[in-house]
Amino acid sequence: MDKLALFGGTKVRSTPFTPWPQFDDRERKYVMDALESRRWGGYPFPSPRALEFGRRFAEYHGARYGIPAANGTVTLEIALRAAGIKAGDEVIVPCYTFMATASCAVHLNAVPVFTDVEARSWCMDPAGVEAAITPKTKAIIPVHLGHQMTDMDRILEIAKRHGLVVIEDCAHSHGGQWRGKGVGSMGDFGSFSFQSSKLMTSGEGGAILCNDDTYRAKVMSLVNCGRKEPGYDGFDEQLFGWNFRLSELQIAVLMGQMDRLDEVTRKRAEMLAYFRETLHANVAGLRVLDTDPRVTRQHAYQTLMRFDSAAFAGIHRDRFLQALEAEGVDLDGTFYVPLYQIPIFNARSDEWPALRERYGEGILEGGRSISCPVAEKAAYEEAVWMHYPHLSGSRADVDDIVTAIAKVQRHAAELA
Ligand SMILES: Cc1ncc(COP(=O)(O)O)c(C=O)c1O
Numbered sequence: 001m002d003k004l005a006l007f008g009g010t011k012v013r014s015t016p017f018t019p020w021p022q023f024d025d026r027e028r029k030y031v032m033d034a035l036e037s038r039r040w041g042g043y044p045f046p047s048p049r050a051l052e053f054g055r056r057f058a059e060y061h062g063a064r065y066g067i068p069a070a071n072g073t074v075t076l077e078i079a080l081r082a083a084g085i086k087a088g089d090e091v092i093v094p095c096y097t098f099m100a101t102a103s104c105a106v107h108l109n110a111v112p113v114f115t116d117v118e119a120r121s122w123c124m125d126p127a128g129v130e131a132a133i134t135p136k137t138k139a140i141i142p143v144h145l146g147h148q149m150t151d152m153d154r155i156l157e158i159a160k161r162h163g164l165v166v167i168e169d170c171a172h173s174h175g176g177q178w179r180g181k182g183v184g185s186m187g188d189f190g191s192f193s194f195q196s197s198k199l200m201t202s203g204e205g206g207a208i209l210c211n212d213d214t215y216r217a218k219v220m221s222l223v224n225c226g227r228k229e230p231g232y233d234g235f236d237e238q239l240f241g242w243n244f245r246l247s248e249l250q251i252a253v254l255m256g257q258m259d260r261l262d263e264v265t266r267k268r269a270e271m272l273a274y275f276r277e278t279l280h281a282n283v284a285g286l287r288v289l290d291t292d293p294r295v296t297r298q299h300a301y302q303t304l305m306r307f308d309s310a311a312f313a314g315i316h317r318d319r320f321l322q323a324l325e326a327e328g329v330d331l332d333g334t335f336y337v338p339l340y341q342i343p344i345f346n347a348r349s350d351e352w353p354a355l356r357e358r359y360g361e362g363i364l365e366g367g368r369s370i371s372c373p374v375a376e377k378a379a380y381e382e383a384v385w386m387h388y389p390h391l392s393g394s395r396a397d398v399d400d401i402v403t404a405i406a407k408v409q410r411h412a413a414e415l416a
Contacts, residue, residue: 004411006326012404013328018393021201022264027256034252042245045224046231049251054207056258060175061182063190063209065216068246068254069223072171072193075206076104078244079189080139082210082218083165085110088354089138094124094150095338096375097143101169102339104141111358113137114340116372118151121289122304122383125374126154133158139165144173144183146304146385147272147288149295152178152186159187167191174199175265177297184209189219194250197388199264199301200257202250268300271391271398275303278402283409285311286384302335303386313412317381320408323415327404332385340370 003009034040034049042050050068058066069075085091087109093102095114102112115128124142140159142150152168159166166187170176174192176183184190192198194205208219218239220232226241276288285308291298307317321333339345345355359369390401408415 002407004323004326004408004414005328006323007414011326011328012407013400015328017389017397020389020392021196022260022392023253023256026259027253030252030255031249034248037248040247040249042247042251043224045227045229045245046220047245047248047251049248049255050246053251053254053258057192057207057254058185058209060258060261061185061190061209063182063185064211065209065219067208067210067216067219067223068251069206069208070244070246071204072169072191072195072198072206073100073104074242074244075191075193075208076100076141076167076169077107078219078222079167079191079208079210080104080108080110081222081239082215083139083167083188085138085165088136088357090134090136090358091139091141092129092132092137093141093339094143094145094375095340095370095372096122096336096378097145097169097339098171098336099339099342099344100171101141101143103344106345106352106355109352109354110138111136111354112339112345113358114338114370114372116374117145117378119374121148121150121292122146122375122378123148123150124155126151126158128372129155130158133162133164137162137164139167141167141169142187143169143171144176144299146172146302147291147298147300148304149173149176149178149183149292151292153294156186165189171195171198172301173299174301175261175297176295176299179294180296182297183299185211188212188215194254194257199268199299199388200254200261202246202253202257205246205250205254265297265299268391269298271395272298272300272303274395275386275391275398275401278398279305279405282402282406285309285409286405300391301388303391305384305386306382307384309381312409313416315412315415317384319415320412321384323408323411324404327407329401329404330387332387333383334379335383335385337379338370338372338375340372
């Protein structure tokens with residue numbers, strides 16, 4: 001046991017962690033009911049399960065309206081379009097997130113403006129948002145990243161002062177609450193993903209929360225091919241929509257996931273607290289990012305930790321992760337890199353004239369024209385991400401993870 005598995009020793013953990021996604025008779029029953037109803041699609045819209053699920057999901061997060069849609073990428077696009085974002089408008093996004101947080105703007109030929117994140121949370125830095133505002137700025141998309149939350153007090157205050165739309169990207173944060181308010185209910189829109197890896201999932205899927213009647217009607221119209229039908233025709237213009245309806249079969253799975261959301265949220269928050277306590281008691285130099293005291297209900301998607309190489313004999317984070325993986329514990333380092341460095345945003349400038357106008361012919365030129373030092377340090381040196389299934393099992397799983405980390409730390413000098 002004492003020799004590192006990387007050098008031929010016995011692994012700390014040789015059994016897999018809890019399989020994901022999780023389901024039981026709840027999902028089985030809803031899916032069988034949907035199958036037998038022979039109503040599988042989402043049309044006519046809204047379908048009965050879409051209405052029921054949207055109502056429950058919104059209620060849990062304290063929003064007035066919830067509308068399911070195809071995935072958590074298009075929900076961002078729908079929100080931008082419902083908010084009236086047009087070609088050339090600027091949308092401020094954190095750079096340390098999944099590409100959809102920014103590509104949603106590009107798809108409308110609007111311009112994502114990348115800002116750095118706060119060192120304490122790796123979520124959008126409100127000071128960076130304020131500095132990035134120009135006369136073209138129309139919206140802000142904060143992301144509640146991993147188990148963390150964006151400082152919504154400051155984002156909402158800045159948005160109000162400058163008349164900007166706020167779309168919370170809650171793809172990681174189902175169930176979370178800030179000062180008693182559910183994620184996705186504080187800004188103008190909340191956007192959720194139910195993709196396979198998420199805290200609630202139907203394989204693929206998404207939902208939008210909002211509180212405003214006109215926004216609700218526009219979202220419904222955009223999800224349903226731009227139709228305006230009784231119940232969602234209370235606005236003047238005609239919108240150009242998509243078919244982004246979610247099928248009744250997917251919503252049936254989500255109904256089961258909704259039944260368990262409260263219990264899952266509580267259990268994961270407890271497991272996160274246990275992991276934090278055990279890790280901090282046994283290992284110096286790898287710390288779970290602190291939860292802001294304004295978080296009143298902790299969501300626990302991926303756990304974000306900060307690696308201090310000085311406490312590991314100066315080895316690089318990636319060397320630490322390599323040794324840890326050999327011990328049977330697969331944590332992640334470069335789960336996200338700053339978005340301005342990924343090739344997708346250098347995509348064809350002829351297709352995105354507003355992006356070219358803002359950033360030049362080479363678009364972002366591999367990110368050379370932008371620098372977000374906090375995000376870059378997180379991505380390449382400090383961040384350690386623990387994925388969702390690791391907190392879904394027992395405390396013994398957590399003990400194994402901490403034992404493996406402590407073992408690698410004891411042998412860090414051999415890894416140098
Ligand atoms: C922060 C963030 N936003 C948006 C999305 C997009 O969601 P989907 O995969 O459902 O399109 C994801 C999904 O991975 C995400 O992590």
